Amino acid sequence: MSTEQNTPTATTDQAATAIRKARGALTRYRVLAIVTGVMLLVLCVEMVFKYLVPVQAVIDYMGWVPFAHGWIYVVYLVTVLDLWAKMRWSFGRLTTMVLAGVVPVMSFVLEKRVHADADAKLVALADRYGV
Amino acid sequence: MSDAPPARRSFWAVARQPRMLVVLLLLLLAAAVCGRLGVWQIDRAYERANLAAQQEAVEQEASGPAELGELLAPQEAFPGELVGREARVTGTYEPDGQMLVAGRSLDGVEGYLVLTPLRVSDDGTGGASWAELSGPPVLPVVRGWVDSPAPGPAALEVPAGEVDVTGWLQASESTARTGTVPDNPDGPPLTQDIAASALANTWDGPIYSAYAVLTSSDPAQPAAASGGPAPLPRPVLDGGTDVNLQNFFYALQWWVFGLFAVALWVRLVRDEMAGGRRERRRDRHPREGGRRDDDPVGTGIAGLPSS
Numbered sequence: 001m002s003t004e005q006n007t008p009t010a011t012t013d014q015a016a017t018a019i020r021k022a023r024g025a026l027t028r029y030r031v032l033a034i035v036t037g038v039m040l041l042v043l044c045v046e047m048v049f050k051y052l053v054p055v056q057a058v059i060d061y062m063g064w065v066p067f068a069h070g071w072i073y074v075v076y077l078v079t080v081l082d083l084w085a086k087m088r089w090s091f092g093r094l095t096t097m098v099l100a101g102v103v104p105v106m107s108f109v110l111e112k113r114v115h116a117d118a119d120a121k122l123v124a125l126a127d128r129y130g131v
Numbered sequence: 132m133s134d135a136p137p138a139r140r141s142f143w144a145v146a147r148q149p150r151m152l153v154v155l156l157l158l159l160l161a162a163a164v165c166g167r168l169g170v171w172q173i174d175r176a177y178e179r180a181n182l183a184a185q186q187e188a189v190e191q192e193a194s195g196p197a198e199l200g201e202l203l204a205p206q207e208a209f210p211g212e213l214v215g216r217e218a219r220v221t222g223t224y225e226p227d228g229q230m231l232v233a234g235r236s237l238d239g240v241e242g243y244l245v246l247t248p249l250r251v252s253d254d255g256t257g258g259a260s261w262a263e264l265s266g267p268p269v270l271p272v273v274r275g276w277v278d279s280p281a282p283g284p285a286a287l288e289v290p291a292g293e294v295d296v297t298g299w300l301q302a303s304e305s306t307a308r309t310g311t312v313p314d315n316p317d318g319p320p321l322t323q324d325i326a327a328s329a330l331a332n333t334w335d336g337p338i339y340s341a342y343a344v345l346t347s348s349d350p351a352q353p354a355a356a357s358g359g360p361a362p363l364p365r366p367v368l369d370g371g372t373d374v375n376l377q378n379f380f381y382a383l384q385w386w387v388f389g390l391f392a393v394a395l396w397v398r399l400v401r402d403e404m405a406g407g408r409r410e411r412r413r414d415r416h417p418r419e420g421g422r423r424d425d426d427p428v429g430t431g432i433a434g435l436p437s438s
Contacts (some may be wrong), residue, residue, distance in 0.1 A: 010435050010436060014434065014435065015435055017432030018432055018433065018435045019432070019436060021434065022432045022433070023134070023434075024139060042179075063403060065420075067377060067380065070380070070381060070384050071380075074387055074388070075383060077391060078391070081394075081398075082394050085399065085402065085433060086432055086433040086434075087432055087433075088407055088408070088410055088429070088430045088431060088433065088437070089409070089410050090409065090410045090411060091154075101290065120427040121429060121432065122432070123427070124428045125431065125432065125435065128428060128436075
């Protein structure tokens with residue numbers, strides 16, 4: 001890290017790299033937030049047919065759903081942890097992002113806000129470092 | 132932050148700060164909860180398997196013996212859930228085809244199973260189950276256990292004529308156990324396993340993919356007390372329980388979450404080593420005493436210094 005001045009600085013190259021990596025993490029998070037949100041809705045449908053109005057044909061057809069959601073959620077968590085760590089956000093935000101993968105519809109709503117926040121930060125950073 | 136250029140601190144110097152230790156503790160707690168949930172999933176897997184097995188056993192016990200023809204046709208693949216099911220069948224023993232299965236223990240004593248072909252004459256379907264086949268089928272019947280390759284005549288003697296046989300079903304074995312069997316000059320021929328494919332060559336006609344472990348017959352064979360073969364226990368499924376694989380994967384999932392917690396902490400420490408500073412809650416709530424949040428850059432991002 002370059003430390004020629006008293007305030008910590010970074011070269012334009014370093015900034016460009018960091019911003020590009022953060023953008024990548026942001027995109028991965030967006031994809032997984034949407035996929036997880038959709039899988040969670042499918043899971044809700046499956047649970048309705050399993051526990052509220054049992055329909056054997058549907059249960060047979062959808063047995064893979066809880067399993068798939070579980071593992072997609074694992075991948076979602078990877079993208080959440082990656083983005084959250086990169087963006088240096090607070091622990092409160094980590095909690096909401098982790099929860100969003102298991103509360104129906106929440107991941108869609110939160111993804112919008114997270115994306116806007118991250119975008120504002122990255123645009124401002126690009127501005128500051130002249131990327 | 133101080134005005135001095137931040138020197139890169141060691142992992143240990145960053146990691147042992149009270150704040151980082153609290154974070155580690157919380158993450159480890161989360162990991163422990165995940166680990167515990169994983170163990171719970173495994174327990175549930177076994178519990179479910181045991182319950183299912185018990186339930187099945189009770190149901191089969193209650194229903195009593197069924198006609199063999201209602202359960203299984205000759206040359207039909209043996210469905211696993213029939214293991215231990217009691218079946219009734221009528222036929223004639225063929226003592227000339229009788230064999231001893233070597234290397235089988237009963238109550239820890241190594242010995243032999245008495246394996247006798249039963250030519251089926253009535254399986255409850257009136258012959259319909261072998262109407263398309265070359266003739267009446269043969270069912271391998273394990274009549275009991277003996278401790279010697281040359282047992283007394285009572286053990287080898289079978290009831291003559293038509294016999295009503297009741298026994299527990301078990302899947303025919305494979306011929307995987309290789310190696311030659313020794314000659315048995317003083318008794319019936321020896322075999323390594325009860326394999327329908329091999330027995331079909333020795334005994335004529337169609338054969339079942341199962342064998343029966345005798346529970347009773349009418350007329351009865353000589354009792355164990357008077358020299359007859361000793362009765363065997365009810366066969367059970369290999370491995371005993373059919374553990375739910377899905378629960379195993381759920382358990383694995385929880386353990387993966389636990390690993391994430393630890394990996395995340397290492398990453399936090401490394402970012403701080405590089406001069407990063409994490410956003411605090413009050414950064415976003417200026418009224419609580421933090422700075423005004425009019426700068427979207429805030430604490431920056433990983434790979435860049437926190438201003």
